[in-house]
Amino acid sequence: MIWKNKEVLLGPLSKNNPVIVQILGICSALAVTSKLEPACVMAVSVIAVVALSNVIISLLRNTIPNSIRIIVQLVVVASLVIIVDQLLKAFAYEVSKQLSVFVGLIITNCIVMGRLEAYALSHNPWDSFLDGIGNGIGYGIILVIVAFFRELLGSGTLFGYHVIPQVFYQWGYENNGLMILPPMALITVACIIWVHRSRNKELQEK
Amino acid sequence: MENLNLFIRSIFIDNMIFAYFLGMCSYLAVSKTVKTSLGLGVAVTFVLAITVPVNYLLENYVLKPGALSWLGEGFADVDLSFLSLILFIAVVASIVQLVEMVVEKYSPSLYASLGIFLPLIAVNCAILGGSLFMQQRNFDTVWTATVYGLGSGIGWLLAIVGIAAIREKLAYSNVPAPLRGIGITFIITGLMGIAFMSFLGIKL
Numbered sequence: 001m002i003w004k005n006k007e008v009l010l011g012p013l014s015k016n017n018p019v020i021v022q023i024l025g026i027c028s029a030l031a032v033t034s035k036l037e038p039a040c041v042m043a044v045s046v047i048a049v050v051a052l053s054n055v056i057i058s059l060l061r062n063t064i065p066n067s068i069r070i071i072v073q074l075v076v077v078a079s080l081v082i083i084v085d086q087l088l089k090a091f092a093y094e095v096s097k098q099l100s101v102f103v104g105l106i107i108t109n110c111i112v113m114g115r116l117e118a119y120a121l122s123h124n125p126w127d128s129f130l131d132g133i134g135n136g137i138g139y140g141i142i143l144v145i146v147a148f149f150r151e152l153l154g155s156g157t158l159f160g161y162h163v164i165p166q167v168f169y170q171w172g173y174e175n176n177g178l179m180i181l182p183p184m185a186l187i188t189v190a191c192i193i194w195v196h197r198s199r200n201k202e203l204q205e206k
Numbered sequence: 207m208e209n210l211n212l213f214i215r216s217i218f219i220d221n222m223i224f225a226y227f228l229g230m231c232s233y234l235a236v237s238k239t240v241k242t243s244l245g246l247g248v249a250v251t252f253v254l255a256i257t258v259p260v261n262y263l264l265e266n267y268v269l270k271p272g273a274l275s276w277l278g279e280g281f282a283d284v285d286l287s288f289l290s291l292i293l294f295i296a297v298v299a300s301i302v303q304l305v306e307m308v309v310e311k312y313s314p315s316l317y318a319s320l321g322i323f324l325p326l327i328a329v330n331c332a333i334l335g336g337s338l339f340m341q342q343r344n345f346d347t348v349w350t351a352t353v354y355g356l357g358s359g360i361g362w363l364l365a366i367v368g369i370a371a372i373r374e375k376l377a378y379s380n381v382p383a384p385l386r387g388i389g390i391t392f393i394i395t396g397l398m399g400i401a402f403m404s405f406l407g408i409k410l
Contacts, residue, residue, distance in 0.1 A: 023388055026230035027331035070328070071299060078292040086288060101338035104291050108331045110231045182225055183399030190385070190392035197384035205387035 009130045012138035014200075018111045019142040020193050021203060025111035030146070030185035031102055036159050038098045039147035043140030045084045049106050050115055050139075051132035053077050057120040058128035073116045074107070081106045111139055146188045154179030209353045216357030219406060222332045223365040224399035229332030233366050234391060243370035244363075245316045246327075249305060251359030253327055254336050257301050258355030259348050261294050261337040269293065294337045295328075302328040332362050368398060 018024045025046075032042045056076050057064075064072050085103045088096035096103065106112065115135055120128040151157055156164040156175050164173070178184055197203050222228045229250065237243045267273055269290050274281035306324050310317045317324065327333060336358050345351045372394055381390050 023234055024231060026234065027228055027335075030227040030230075070325070071296075074295050074299060074328075075292065078295050082288060082291050085291070101335060101342060104338050105228070105331050105335055107291060107295055108329045108334045110329065113329050181400075181403065182227065183396040183403070185227070186392045186396035186399065190389045190396065193389040193392065194382075194384050197389065204383050 005127070005130055008127055009134040012131075012134040013141065014138075014196070015203075017138045017142065017196075018114070018135050019139055020189065020196055022114070024114050025109045025139055026189075027105065027109065030189065031182065032099055033143055033147040033185050033188075034150050034154065034180050035098070036144065036147045036151050038095055039143045040140075041088070041092060041095045042099060042102065043136070043143045045088070045103060046106055046109065046111070046139055047133060047136030049077065049080050049084060049109075050112050050136040051129055052080055053112060054115055054120040054128040054132035055125050056080075057116050058123060058125045061121050069121070073113065077112050077116075078107050111135055142189070142192065145192060146185060149188055150179045150184065154184075209350060212350060213353050213357040214408065216354050217361040217364065218402060219408065220358070221361040221365060221399075221402055222335065222358050223362060223395070224402045226335065228335040229330045229362055232327070232330055233362075233369070233395075234388065237366050237370040237373055237391070240367060240370045240374060242319045243366045245313075245319065246324075247359075247363030247366050249309065249324065250327060250330065250332060251356065251363050253298070253301055253305055253333055254359035254362075255352060255356040257294075257298050257333055258336050258340050258358075259352045260297055260301070262340055262345065262348050262351035264293060264297065265290065265341055290341060295334060298333050298337070299328045302333075332358070365398070369395060 012018055016022070019026065032038045053073075053076050057073060060072070060076075081104065084106070085096070088099070088103060115132060119131045123131070148158070152163065153176050156162060179188075219225070223230065223233055232246060236246050265273070267276065269286045271285040271287065272282055274284045274286070302325065305327070306317075309324065336355055339358075340351050340354060343354075345354065369391065373391065376390065376394075385393070
């Protein structure tokens, strides 16, 4: 039993990662990764929404009629996202400005809907909770890795603090402005996929 | 003139995919052949061109602070804007349902080839994203909002047809094994995004 739970929680971190293996939730992920701080906030918000919506749907799973389940799921997710949105506006206004519409877009994040459909509808609340946390963290890890490289190479900072010594700039090092632009998020993810798949050969496509 | 400028901007510069990464899931999953992706692109454009103005009306006559004042004096200070997410997604879901029925009736072959992705347009980030950007930008008239929805849709269509055409050719090339499939698609999308950035700064 404990082994099974561990698999549910830790599987999505690498072998079954929602972003780089199942290719879900790219939509709202990449646009927030030009700095580390919004990326972390986004990751935490998604973890909360996935875990809670998984629990709620799993509790309701025997009462929801099959034909209207999508709309029920959307309503549950949308209500949770509204709560997250209002909380962010109240306690982290600056970051919520930076995230702009992407908090609202958690509703249409494929990870949330995907986990509800694939897992929460057929498992008990505790397992669904672990599954939600696992997938949320799997998503968050990728977000943070991408944001780390983009912020470090693009503006030479981490969480807004300068980490590249001034001496480097005198020697002729320059920040790579291209890393801040949207297309580089895609290429960074591609590099992560490359590394990940060369280490896990069974994931490679024919 | 203003509207034409917005139209061009929303197709090329504020492109849903290359600038905001919206709608990436179906973009990556359906872009294997040009024909299917063209069908999905048209469906998305259609849904965007309807949902953005509908949500615009909803936003301006129901949700905004004071938007309900047409109902009478007492409603002048009602603020329902916290409901916008849930109402927007409801509008999107019902219009997608409508499009699904129309496509099923008039083009069964397209319906069969789109498969699960047609109902999934409801959770396509580009659609909800269009409405949320509309809300954020405060357009003046409902026409501007329509033009914005249409332009964003066409931008998305261009992007998905472009990547599908490249992926069809890609089948004949020798890609490093770990990058095959999804990895190389990401890189190509990135390169296309850089190419689209050359449109930056165009003013009409």
